Amino acid sequence: MLIDKKDFKNAVGLNSLGINIARAVGPALGGLLLASMGAAFTYGVDVLSCVVVIAALMWWKRPATQRDALSERFPGAFRAGLRYARASRELHIVLLRAFLFFAMASSVWALLPLVARQLLEGGPSFYGILLGAVGLGAIGGAVIMPRLRMYLSPDGLLLTSALVTSSVMALLCLAPPKWLAVTSLLILGAAWITALTTLNGVAQAILPNWVRGRSLAVYLTVFNGAMAAGSLAWGIIAQGIGVPLALLSGAVGLAAIGCIAHRIKLPKGESDLMPSNHWPEPLTATPVEYDRGPVLIQIEYRVALADRPAFLKILARLSAERRRDGAYAWGITEDSADPSLMLEWFQVESWAEHLRQHKRVSKSAADIQEEVLRFHQGEEGPVVRHF
Template sequence: MTDASSTPPVRSSAFAPLRQRVFLILWLATIIGNAGSFIRDTASGWLATDLSTSPAAIAAVQAAATLPVFLLAIPAGVLSDILDRRRLLIVIQVLLGLVSLTLMLLSAAGALTLTGLVALTFFGGIGAALIAPTWQAIVPELVPRTDLRSAVALNSLGLNVARAIGPAAGGLLITFAGATVTYAVDVATYGIVIAALVWWPRKGKASDPLAESFGGAFRAGLRYARRSKDLHVVLARAAVFFLCASAVWALLPLITRDLLQGSSGLYGLLLGAVGLGAIGGALALPTLRLRFSSDSLMLLAALVAASVMIALAAAPQPAIALALLALLGAAWITALTTLNGTAQSVLPDWVRGRALAVYLTVFNGAMTAGSLAWGGVAEATGLGTALLLAAACLVLTGTLFHRLRLPRGEADLTPSNHWPDPLVASPLAEDLTGDAAADRGPVLITIAYKVTAADRAAFLAAIHRLSTSRRRDGAYAWGVMEDVADPETLLEWFFVASWAEHLRQHRRVASPDADLQRELLRFHAGDSPPEVKHHLALPPT
């Protein structure tokens, strides 16, 4: 389903999620669906070399596939969090099937041009952008929490099984059966995935009076991503790695044809070798994580990928190139699963789809920018020089960013539910229920602490750490004030956009934030708990 894994060591059975029937059926279906996508992409990548000899034009096909994910991943993540995920997946699979059907018909008519190929690849990328966050977000629904990390790792394994099968099958199909049959096989795989999703006995969402609108959910997702320091580290590491490593993907069709003097069959075999290497890497990762940290694995992946690019620049024999691409697949899956898994582990469920979409935006933005940039470099300096420059970039950034440590992702991010319901006077109670709650705001929340002069510095340090979670979970402004008449009275205040958003904030507070709030209470010197008040803006008159 998705390409992700967990950062901490895996100690449960790696194949335990396959005992869950729904997970097993969807896992097998997505292997078939992903294999079909790789078959289509292999055919499109090779057809591009027949339609143009320009490295920049060939790289544009790769950019057309990743650019929509860069542009649309965040809105797609919002949709995955607020819509029925099963229905959303079915609709998008139908649309993707229509894109492949169009490619098949144009190819059969001999009317497929480079412009048409790029345009349809772009439309396929739109479907991929809309579907990716949703596939990632449904995993916790399919398995018990104890099997979640293994399920994420199996998704990675399944994707790479498809990566091993699809490109090789695509290369053979386009060589012996032609592009029309190749695209027809991809169309058939969408039917299988749609049938599995229709079969999935997923329970519908219960009605929720605090359900978010698209605009509100979009803002909440961006706000969370802006305030999550752990996510920032993952995004930075992903951007620099994939910006440099994208060179080999953007230029591989030309590497096959010009450096290796190969055909479409060799191109498919090279992509299949990447998949086989990735399978081996995915199977070895649980053991490697017990011996190496996530940061060491990222550095190792960068060095191996750079070495492969240097070796490819020397135009090796096809058999050696296959071995090199297998190494690249192992390095690629090591980096991808380490980063994806870390991102999964630092996100709470309520914002998972949106925040993962931010990660996908950075990933595909780096891939898109890298594809275009390395295509331009190859156009100006040649394939070999472009590969050497990309390898140097990967070694340099991998070494420098090794100091920016990835988060461990071991915190319990389930809601603590320790905030009591706010007290509301009876005249206002009816105005603050149902749809009306979303329209009333902003809301000012104040919390009054009594803090002695001796504890003041420690208290302020702790409460400023708490400000991050306040802003991340719903506040758009936050501060601390002192009472000029009583300097030991310190007032924490924050604004939330609406009453409904504040009630959602109650649901979002996680256990680490609850621990920090309990730490603040140690500094409170009053006889009664800190006084909490909610102030609602009056409507304009």
């Protein structure tokens, strides 16, 4: 991790600022090259720029790191990332809000070339101007984002972005003068970067370091999937009812979805996700090979019958933490001969994965475990066994 958690949102905004500077400058340079040198030369320069980036990555000398016996291989790391994404309710909310917003807002990106040609009666150069306006507006939006966050919550920012974007889309379907269309796309760029930065920032804030890259890959898959599927759908709709009505439908849909989804609050991302390292090393008679598995972990609690409902309620929260940190199965059972004896169990795919689980447990999860332990009766702590 390169920055402190408190700087996530501003750092995401700065990164988005760089992207949108490129988005503003790129179409302008491309338009100049296309007009002066032709399409073949323009695409040749584009290919060359990619070659330069690839070469830079290949020549980049990264610092040497010591080999960790618990380093994850790709297949296991991939499965662990998917398990985390499947078990994290907070991430589910971010993915849902992102899908709904971008699926509806994709209509303006899918139809903008047709808007430029049919409604605004412009050519390729004017379309480049429209894209440049979006990029410049995004730069302005990224600059004022820190001030906006002083007055609006992430949910408020996302709702405002949806309403502003839908208003611009509704304006474009009326075929406004070119100067007004360019001005409106400046505003669209600011609203777009506000939504993108808000969702990115929340996603970054709710993810622990060990799985951040993998979970962000899931987020980007949902984002790009929503844009791709939405663009295809809006293209089909425009073919059936025309560009103006399709764009108006997208505007109305985005405003409606924005207001409805506003009731599903984004997570605040205030949990302490740093590793707690409070689990003791598991006792073994002899060293266990790292690739042996699966591994079954059992924890015996003794809980008064009167406390059982509250105990199970907190344990349900702990189960989500177990699954996020690597468990692929979890359960709680009672002893039929002694109902006060409760047995929690969970399974991980290998001994190495369980040792990684020891390093992944966050301070937030440790607080939940402390709440669970308050219900345990007896001088000794819960009995833990590994199979």
